[in-house]
Amino acid sequence: MSNPAPVARTPAGDLRGTRETHRGRPLAVFRGVPYAEPPTGPLRFASPRPPRPWPGMRDATRYAPAFVQSGNPDSAEDALYANVWTPATTGRRPVLVYLHGGGWHVGAGSVPTFDGAKPAARGDIVVINFNYRLGAFGWGLHEDLADPDTGHCANWGLQDQLALLRWVRENAACFGGDPDAVTLCGTSAGGSSARHLAVLPEARGLFSRLITLSAPSTRAPACALTPEDATAVYEALAKECGTTVTGLRETPAARVHRAWLDFFAAPPTLRAVTSGREYRGPVRDGRTVPAYTEDLPVPAVPVMSVHNHTEGSFFTDPLSPSFPPAPPAPTDDAELLAAVHDVLLKCAARVPDGLADACVRAYRQAAADDGLPDDPRTLWTEVWGDALFRHGIVRAAERHAREGSTPQYVMEFAHPVRPPHYGTPHDATSKFLFGTHGHPLNAAQFGDSPRERLLSDTFADLVTSFVRGTAPSSPHAPAWPVFAPQEPTTMVLGGPGTARLAHTPKLRQLRFWDGPGARSQR
Structure with a gap:
């Protein structure tokens, strides 16, 4: 008797995944599921938009590319996709949303280490991971890049993470998940990002538990640029690329990425800015990031800290x-x-x-x-x-x-x-x-x-x-x-x-x- 591929019917369209097992326990797996429009062209440095509906049945059997990063020639800007492991597309199971680490400049949900099969099967839960914008495209600030609709001009990767949580709220039930029982979990840079999301008013009600694994403080100068330094960096990138700051939206992604890497290639003491010395994570913009991690309020949800x-x-x-x-x-x-x-x-x-x-x-x-x-x-x-x-x-x-x-x-x-x-x-x-x-x-x-x-x-x-x-x-x-x-x-x-x-x-x-x-x- 045939065992047809699993199907999830989401508000944006139908998805066909794969049937897999972990230690004999069945799973339905959906890879490369869009949770936002591709952040390309005019949407580069813009707040994420909901995914556009698609006609017919969409194949969800392969991972999407990782977001633009060094060491991965297949990485791309069109990378805002999620991956879902679920025991079944029916029912109402708790959901674990995982934010990968990588210093805010590398990593992806497709990395084999983050395969969600084990916790999904062993715990009878839905596991979701995803990609978000990295490096110059995800973690900076410049007022010339303000989104005309939202006014946001910083921390596009954090905005992606918030968009994913909204997507989970609207779509969890389509994968057998309970949108009222979502736990946010992240490692390293992902854990710090999760800590910031835990106190954002826009994220209230989108998850009810928090797990942070080896999450560093986001304080500048070690792990973030100051707003002033971020502004200077984007102006330097524009000059290097022969354009304006707004013109960076039209510059080839590989060139922007290369200019970003070159800017921070020198030892910290020889750089033109004094912050972002080890990592370039969330910039304190007063909106998406009102304060550094250790200055944020204590989370109002149960926490596991590792x-x-x-x-x-x-x-x-x-x-x-x-x-x-x-x-x-x-x-x-x-x-x-x-x-x-x-x-x-x-x-x-x-x-x-x-x-x-x-x-x-x-x-x-x-x-x-x-x-x-x-x-x-x-x-x-x-x-x-x-x-x-x-x-x-x-x-x-x-x-x-x-x-x-x-x-x-x-x-x-x-x-x-x-x-x-x-x-x-x-x-x-x-x-x-x-x-x-x-x-x-x-x-x-x-x-x-x-x-x-x-x-x-x-x-x-x-x-x-x-x-x-x-x-x-x-x-x-x-x-x-x-x-x-x-x-x-x-x-x-x-x-x-x-x-x-x-x-x-x-x-x-x-x-x-x-x-x-x-x-x-x-």
Whole structure:
């Protein structure tokens, strides 16, 4: 007996997907589903428009191209498409919407790591991921690019993410999803974007739960351009391309992208602007981004906040697929001091005299107090990960515990990667949430033994139970209480055993970033 391809009937038209299975559990999968008009021509640097209806049955069996980015010759501007994994197109299941990371300049929903089959099948939920605008086309600001209909002139990638949530609200039921039970989840840049969306009035009611995985603060100068610098950058791009700022809409996308990369190619201290030193994410425009992440109100929805044990090892492991590649690791105290100084320069235009030395001393003392390694590579890795990720994440969780009115669950993901890689690097979580640690792209680093498979099952259980509206739980983990900083309420996933509760590890080294000298860097 034939098993016909699944069909989803959406307001814009009918879609034909594919039938697939995960561990014997059936799924309907729809790829390359338009959620907005292509942002090309006059719609480049414009607010996203709803997708135009199509006649007949649209094929939804192939991924759309990734948005314009380096290292992917097939990437394109016509990339605002979603991908859906669902146990069935009937019913009313909770929905997980996933925002990929990539420093706001690379990544796509089609990356094999983000295949949504496992959480959809194991948790009986609908999983949706998607592409959004990146780099020069997604994360900047210039008043000459104001949209005549909305007035927006900045953060087009964040506007895409909001448009996707609106699309989910209108279309979830067509895929067997419940539009009133949507959880927004993002990793790294995606997690920071999700945090901004959580407080936007326009997003109110579009999702009811929030999961942030290794989400950095969006504060300038480390992770964003200031409005003034963003304006200067687009004027420089226009000059480089021989046009006006508005004329950038008509310039070939590849040329705009190349000019953007060239502008930021020099070391931060040699650039014409002092912000956007490490990443170019959401610009504080007063509308889509009213404040930097740590200055935003506490989310008014239940939160799962996850960070990794050694966020920095993603950037200090020469074998890790980081971009740019890791610099040589320091081997003695003089090289360590210089390496820490370079990390501090990611967070500020100038490093006060003596601050790098104070940072090294503080981390050495914390390592001695906690019985942790204090070799140059380890200390450099810890400083890097804490400066850009862990300090802001942990302090935000503590603030939510003090000020928030909704439950919050805090996790440290601690599963070590395989040698010669080391630590638990930034973005390790996505491989285990989606069960793609064994994919050929990931297996050499993350492993695919019974231990890794159990860890992935546990992580998927914790996330999908939270998506289903309960406290996160798994048969393989202890009961997970709401986060209370003074109690052992942090779920440590991986490391010795599969899961355990503990006080948040390595708090001593975070104290350096609370001091007046370090605060001036952030």
